[in-house]
Amino acid sequence: MSSILNADLHCHSVVSDGTLTPEELAARAAGNGVELWSLTDHDEIGGQHRAAAAARAQGIKYLTGTEISVTFANETVHIVGLGFDPDDAAISEGLYDTRGGRGRRAEEMSEGLAKVGIPGAYEGALKYVGNPELISRTHFARYLVEQGHCRDTSEVFRKFLTEGKPGYVPHRWATLKDAVRWITGAGGLAVIAHPGRYKFTANEEYALFLEFKEHGGRAIEVVTGSHTPAEYTEYADKALEFGFAASRGSDFHSPDESHCDLGQLPPLPGKLTPVWELLQDRIL
Numbered sequence: 001m002s003s004i005l006n007a008d009l010h011c012h013s014v015v016s017d018g019t020l021t022p023e024e025l026a027a028r029a030a031g032n033g034v035e036l037w038s039l040t041d042h043d044e045i046g047g048q049h050r051a052a053a054a055a056r057a058q059g060i061k062y063l064t065g066t067e068i069s070v071t072f073a074n075e076t077v078h079i080v081g082l083g084f085d086p087d088d089a090a091i092s093e094g095l096y097d098t099r100g101g102r103g104r105r106a107e108e109m110s111e112g113l114a115k116v117g118i119p120g121a122y123e124g125a126l127k128y129v130g131n132p133e134l135i136s137r138t139h140f141a142r143y144l145v146e147q148g149h150c151r152d153t154s155e156v157f158r159k160f161l162t163e164g165k166p167g168y169v170p171h172r173w174a175t176l177k178d179a180v181r182w183i184t185g186a187g188g189l190a191v192i193a194h195p196g197r198y199k200f201t202a203n204e205e206y207a208l209f210l211e212f213k214e215h216g217g218r219a220i221e222v223v224t225g226s227h228t229p230a231e232y233t234e235y236a237d238k239a240l241e242f243g244f245a246a247s248r249g250s251d252f253h254s255p256d257e258s259h260c261d262l263g264q265l266p267p268l269p270g271k272l273t274p275v276w277e278l279l280q281d282r283i284l
Contacts, residue, residue, distance in 0.1 A: 004267045007036040010249025014130030016041035017138040019254040026054035032263035038065035043098045048086035052284050062284040069173035073204050079179040083282030084188025091182040098174050099133045106135040108169040116166045137161045180215040191219040191247045196231040209242050219245040219275040225259035236269045246272035
């Protein structure tokens with residue numbers, strides 16, 4: 001499989017904070033020419049068997065996936081896992097524990113919003129949640145748009161849900177070591193998601209890449225929905241510097257909200273090792 005393969009290895013369904021079912025995503029991926037797909041719901045692998053079956057029905061290749069929330073240098077970092085055994089007990093238990101903190105965090109977010117005149121946000125957000133264990137800021141954002149407090153979800157995040165704003169509540173996630181260990185222990189490969197999104201200094205980013213590699217991490221997302229063309233080049237160079245393979249994924253959540261549709265990204269730069277070359281025996 002070459003670097004020009006139309007692989008989309010990062011997207012979300014109703015099992016976490018997307019708006020489409022795994023089956024609808026598989027159909028959309030196939031319709032957009034995706035040849036290799038992965039569903040990577042946040043801290044959850046409950047949709048994997050459905051996604052694999054849906055991919056098979058659509059005639060596209062599939063890699064199991066998840067996106068694990070990690071705390072590193074007081075920031076939330078996302079680690080994508082690809083090609084693991086979805087029935088592995090350790091990764092299932094680890095993700096269950098990671099999800100556990102979301103409910104209380106959501107209640108505190110609602111309390112903060114109530115103080116600025118937006119009551120009932122927790123109950124309102126629940127209307128948008130497919131899996132209550134995975135209630136997130138995105139669900140609150142959709143509710144605030146519905147209620148007319150903001151024009152779109154991006155405005156909600158800026159005004160209410162980022163650090164220093166009334167609905168922001170930090171959460172301590174898994175450690176980087178735990179996330180990589182769960183993925184690799186289940187036979188998968190760990191990838192740093194959208195590295196251009198994190199507000200790290202150059203030294204902090206270097207430390208993230210180094211520690212990730214020491215724990216057994218093998219790849220970074222180079223071409224992804226939230227990266228600019230300049231960041232494609234920047235992280236292609238970083239992948240070469242650290243000896244990482246490169247991944248590609250839209251980070252698609254919803255037809256109405258996403259930076260990029262499934263399968264619509266440019267190809268990986270040819271000088272890189274595509275992550276799927278390391279996962280040939282895990283492709284379904």
